[in-house]
Amino acid sequence: MITSFGDLKKGMCGTIVTAPSDSDHSKRLQEMGFVPGTEIRIVKVAPLGDPMEVDLRGYRLCVRKQEMSGFEVEVLS
Amino acid sequence: MDLKSKSSHKQYNVAFVGNPNAGKTTLFNSITGSRQKVGNYAGVTVEKVYADVILGQLDVRISDVPGLYSLEPVSADESVAVSVIQSEVDLIVCIIDASNLERNLYLFSQISQLKVPMVVAVTMVDRLAGKGNELDIVALSEELGCPVVAVVGHKEEGIANLRQEIETGLLSLVVPSCEIHSVGIENLRMRLARIGYDVSPEGLSLELQKSEPGFVKYFSEFPELKEDYLKAQESLTGLTVADRFAWAKRVQDRCLSVSGQRKGLSITDKVDRILTHRFFGLIVFTAVMYTVFLSIYSLSQPFMSLIETLFAWMGSKAGLLLSRNELIQSFVVDGIIAGVGGVVVFLPQILILFFFAFLEGTGYLSRAAFLMDRLLGWCGLNGRAFIPLLSSFACAIPGIMAARVMPDAKSRLATILVAPLMSCSARLPVYMLLIGAFIEPKFGAFWAGTALFGMHLLGLMVAIPVVFILNRGILKGKRLPFVLELPPYQLPKWKDVLIALTTRAKVFLTTAGTTILVMSILIWAAGYFPRLPESQKANMEPKLVQQAQLEHSALGRFGKIIEPVFMPLGFDWRISTAIICAFPARETVVPSMGILFSLGSGAKVNELREQLQKAKLPNEKPLFTPWTAVGMMVFFALCAQCFSTLATVRRETGSRKWAYFMFVYMTALAYIGAFVVQLLGKALGN
Known part of the structure; x- marks a missing residue:
């Protein structure tokens, strides 16, 4: 199942399949490690519903749902 | 040598x-x-x-x-x-x-x-x-x-x-010899090797630049080769982000041996279960922020009054020593000592704020930003702006310095520019004076409390549209996605905290300090010259001499000249002059009002309140109505009356431009705010 990153829920794991094509915005996120093929896990969503904490490449990063919406993830069940 | x-x-x-x-x-x-x-x-x-x-x-x-x-x-x-x-x-x-x-x-x-x-x-x-x-x-x-x-x-x-x-x-001077190959070229090279066409990565890069590489003849036999060839050509322009991460992964896999996966949660995860919990997390956050705020606000008070007492003592000693020459006496006591004292007095608050910088080192501040991001995000700031803004309610100077936690220049500048709108502790004496004189006696304690709370809320409410406008139009630079690392928790490193503390204190005293000192000497001179002729002083009471001198000085004359500017706000020349006097440091407004309302600079607050209630305009109407009082409070709430803040902004932003900008926009807001209050007062029949 392929989903937009912003729609992922707490505890979901998956692999990034597409990153938005070149913009500074997307490039910055890719440079944080969100490139196709990267495994990610949603650790937690902040109490107010946004942002979310992601586990990737052995570290934890907090990103906003809306700013990640262009990234697509193949969700592992 | x-x-x-x-x-x-x-x-x-x-x-x-x-x-x-x-x-x-x-x-x-x-x-x-x-x-x-x-x-x-x-x-x-x-x-x-x-x-x-x-x-x-x-x-x-x-x-x-x-x-x-x-x-x-x-x-x-x-x-x-x-x-x-x-x-x-x-x-x-x-x-x-x-x-x-x-x-x-x-x-x-x-x-x-x-x-x-x-x-x-x-x-x-x-x-x-x-x-x-x-x-x-x-x-x-x-x-x-x-x-x-x-x-x-x-x-x-x-x-x-x-x-x-x-x-x-x-x-x-040996430069690193590290080879990073593009994934595209590497894939092509491996596929070529499989069909017996051996070439080094460098050789392949060179070959790819030719219009027809040597391996084109195999395309008909191995159609997938063509696909790899096209991909490899794309990556000729430079390494992609994915190429670099692929290299990084390969290096990590070779150099890092993962011996045993530890079962269960790490300590950080366990701590985070509480600290970012939807209920307990917010409670801990509130408690931490309350402690930070309270410490900057009240823990600093004894130290600040100690510094004030010390400088007052130095002033009186110097005054006695220099009593022979009135000019030198006033210059040293009211210019230099008062000026230096006005700078040093902020030191306790700055030190307390930078003490709390240890929270950053532990990793907690990232969690606080994680919790608060939604709340601050919609007006264009992000979760990290919380500490600078909260600190500013105690004093804008540590608040502005705290804005260095903001990740990019644009959001840092936006935070710095609105921080002084938060109602700092130096505004409190004005509120207390005016609320005590005009709100409490007429409307009772409830409205007095509401007015005080309202004054604190006002700055925050005004800050929201200001940030919004700053982000839309004035601050340049691309908006970056908000990324915030949540590193594992660590014990605070006190040595780092101590070094940051001493470095910050030194920087504040030297850079901001010199600017403030120069400005306070200039303002002192404007209030001192020209002197009132001795003949006029002869038959006056000492208190009235002070008032007459101020009225006669450049500052007082300036107050009268710009009285028409403040007239629409319902302010006469005395309030105008008090406002001008308060531009270097707003807390000086109470002593200046003492002088301007004939009580001398050491006037007791209660006496001053009575005097203000009795004060009349030239047309015999009372100078202060409750609306004028609220208008004046609004003016003080929004105005940039603090050289120390402006000097800190100049230092932190590295340019005078933003200090001027802050001064202009806040003063304009203050004027408009007080004018609106005056209009409301007129509309509601005073």
């Missing part, structure tokens, strides 16, 4: 570069101790922290470049860091966090291409050991093609080794 050795003397430049949170500052502190100096890179908000040290025989200037995720600059801060790295350095020390190897290697992959001599310092090795993992330093050094040193900054492990490697590196 003779002339010859002096001329051959060279100072080498070494830059510490690394990801944020990689332990760069701790390492920098271990190497340089407390010899740090702070300056600004020309024209930008980026701070230059550096120290001069001797390594072996070499004279070296080490700079702590702001933390970077990438060398491809998007924000202004990054461009500066990158241009420093590219132009000025003889050697780069790249700090790599062993517990976050892949992403740290990404930055290394970019730096290594600058072809500058490098030494890699691997930090957080102790954290790896805790996980049962092991890093092969020798293999890493092979892969990266430059010396690698493992260090534990706060325990001084490996520091001597690192100093040695830096010295060796500066003498030998």
Whole structure:
């Protein structure tokens, strides 16, 4: 199942399949490690519903749902 | 030292570069101790922290470049860091966090291409050991093609080794030999090897640039080869982000042995269960913020009054000593001592704020930002703006300094520009004076409390649209996605806190201090000259002499000249002059009002309140209605009446421009605010 990153829920794991094509915005996120093929896990969503904490490449990063919406993830069940 | 050795003397430049949170500052502190100096890179908000040290025989200037995720600059801060790295350095020390190897290697992959001599310092090795993992330093050094040193900054492990490697590196000037290949080219090379066409990566890159490479003849036989060829051609323009991460992953897989996956949650996860919990997390957050605020607000009070007493004592002693010459006496007492005192008095609040910087080192502030981001995000700030804004309710100066936690220049500037709108403790005396005189007697304690609360809320309410407008129109620069690392929790490193504390205090006293001192002497002179002729003083009461002198001085005359400007707000020349007097420091308004309303500068608040209630306009109507009082409070709530704040803004932003901008926009807001109150008063029949 392929989903937009912003729609992922707490505890979901998956692999990034597409990153938005070149913009500074997307490039910055890719440079944080969100490139196709990267495994990610949603650790937690902040109490107010946004942002979310992601586990990737052995570290934890907090990103906003809306700013990640262009990234697509193949969700592992 | 003779002339010859002096001329051959060279100072080498070494830059510490690394990801944020990689332990760069701790390492920098271990190497340089407390010899740090702070300056600004020309024209930008980026701070230059550096120290001069001797390594072996070499004279070296080490700079702590702001933390970077990438060398491809998007924000202004990054461009500066990158241009420093590219132009000025003889050697780069790249700090790599062993517990976050892949992403740290990404930055290394970019730096290594600058072809500058490098030494890699691997930090957080102790954290790896805790996980049962092991890093092969020798293999890493092979892969990266430059010396690698493992260090534990706060325990001084490996520091001597690192100093040695830096010295060796500066003498030998060997650049790293690290080969990163594009995934596209590598895939093509492997496919070609499988069909028996052997070529080196460099050879293949060259061949790809030809219009018809030698392997084109195999395309008909192996159609998938053509696909790989097209992909490889795309990556000829340069390495992609994915290429670099693929390389980083490969290096990590070779050098990092993951011995045993630990079962269960890590300590950080356990702590986070509470600290970012949807209920307990918010409670802890509130408690922490309350402690920070209360400490800046009230813990500082005894120290501040001690400093005030000390300067008052110095003033009176100096006054006695210099009583022979009235001019010199006033210059020293009211100009210099009062001016210096006005600067030093902020020191306790700044020190307390920077004490709380230990929270940043523990990793808690990132969690606080995680919790609050939604709340601050919608008006264009982000979760990290919480501390600067909250601190500003105590005093804008530590608040503005705290804005350095903001990740990019744009949001940092927006935070700095609205921080002084938060109602600081120096506004309290004005509120107390006016509420006590005009709200409480007429409307009772409830409305007095409401008015006081309202004044504190006003700044916050005004700040929201201001940030919104700043972000839309005035502040340039691209908006970056909000990314916030949540590093594992750490115990605070008190040595780093102590160094930050002393450096900040020194910077505040020297840079902001000199500006403030000059301004306060100028204002003193305006209030002192020209002198009232002796003949006029002869038959006056001493209290009235003070008033007459102020009225006669440049400042008083100026107050009268601009009275028409303040007339629409319902202010007469006395209030106008008090407002002008309060521009250097708003807390001086109460003593100035004392002088202006014939009670002398030492007037008791209760006497002054009575005097204000009795004060009349020339047409015999009362000067103050409750609306005028509210108008004046609104004016003080929104106005930039604090040189120390403006001097701090100038220092923190590295340019006068933003200090002027802040002064103009806040003063305009104050005027408009007070005018609206006056209109409301008229509309509602006073």
